[in-house]
Amino acid sequence: TVAGRVAAAMAMSVFVTRRIPAEGLRVLSQASGCRVQQWDSEEPVPRAELLAGVAGAHGLLCLLSDRIDREVLDAAGPGLKVISTLSVGFDHLALDEIKKRGIRVGYTPDVLTDATAELSVALLLSACRRLPEAAQQVRSGGWTTWKPLWMCGYGLSDSTVGIIGLGRIGQAVARRLKPFGVRRFLYTGSGPKPESAAEFGAEFVPLARLAEESDFVVVTCALTPATQGMCNKDFFARMKKTSVFVNTSRGAVVNQEDLYEALAQGQIAAAGLDVTTPEPLPTDHPLLSLQNCGECARAGSPSSGTGGT
């Protein structure tokens, strides 16, 4: 029918770059005038498939593992109106190019704050109390009997916590750590944030001082040209030998080779990483061989409530 053909012509096509939780897909599929095409796999969409899939799309729902650059935007063509990314970070989007074309961008800044902050604290506790190592000893038979100084870790009581990037996630982390008896919060970033810091009595300090004085360092900043490779040899050298380093921001904020050296040489005590470069790390990467480096395979943001939003 004419009406049918008109409706079909008016339908907006949306390309989804991965298998996503059913609730989210349902919202899109049931939206009137919305036609969904999807790379229905758990694996990241290969580049060629991405370029083919976005052709003629009006909307694009992507993940942080999809690099949306000029090539992708050209392949999509002038009909592309909106890009939604399932993340709060947008370092994978060529924002200048996107804005130039008048394309709107959506992200998920608040809904994953709690889940990510929670995971940061989970990683911190897991690292400072040596959970994966201890659990492994139980299964392997390494645990023979109780010994007073065996498997000792570090406590949070009376500690100094340094937060790199006191944004939504950083604040949510501080809020959760406070009742563990943290004595002092330090933070660093592009500038002081007195309203955010007041709740924790957090002190704004230069990066170097944060490294020197913190017992626990948590990285919750955005990846920008300024923060790329920020946690490097100099940074780790300044940290205490008894300190714990947690990264739930982006792998590229950390110089991984320098982190490996710091852990292997005992310059810092332990690390917990939700993010690495690349993800996953190649199986022969030296970081994977360290007992005091915990990684949790990007468990950072999705939890069954959040993923569907």
Add this chain to the structure above:
Amino acid sequence: VWYHKPAINEELLQSLPNLKVVASAGVGIDHLDLKLLSSYGVKVSNTPFIVSTDTADMGMALMLASSRRLVEGHEMAVSPDTEYFPVDWLGVEVSGATLGILGMGKIGYKVAERAKAFEMKILYHNRNQRKKEEENAVGAVYCKKIDDLLQQSDFVLLAVTLTPQTHKLIGKRELELMKPTATLINISRGLIVDQDALVEALQNKVIKAAALDVTYPEPLPRDHPLLKLKNVIITPHIGSATKKTRWVMMEEMAESIEAGLAGLPVPREVL
């Protein structure tokens, strides 16, 4: 006495006629026969306060690690067989969930203080109800009946003392009252749980998962089913395992012994 060795029985006491004081590490005293020791005129001390914070931290660590599948995730990240991370590899959020604390003593209360910062709804059961101010400070709601707590909680955390009354407090019946999506966390003593019933409950998905710092015995025999279950995290009784705390424990025990030998009042005496 560290852990429960040596076993303090009649034979040992008879061979140590000059024994005046036994200083026990940690807060639990279920391994000591207090009546027997008292009949030999031996004083007993423990280290009840110093272990609270680290043990409460451990309770939180286990709850978070279990819900966010950290041990599993770590193994996936370091495994040579992993090619990609599935985007629907999901955990469950602790934030906003309901935590039921069985045993609101020093340790249980500290867990509540920490859980509150995660916006958890806190239910508790205790021999005696806590004061209103204490309840309000952590937003904890008293459950006079354990069953109510078990039915409503997403996480059930055990922080009770081991006594004849709490032995096998959590058995088949209690596990069946829990939600099928619930997780059991034990930072008290292995014997508080009917372990065989727990294995069955986990295998049959009566509850979702367990995270245990304590079992019976410790360590478990190598072929024990708990060691093979994917939805179980077991740590080797490291609740108080930080260097700082262990040092204070040693100092406190030495202090108690010195006082006992000098005939002075024994600090942290167990009566």
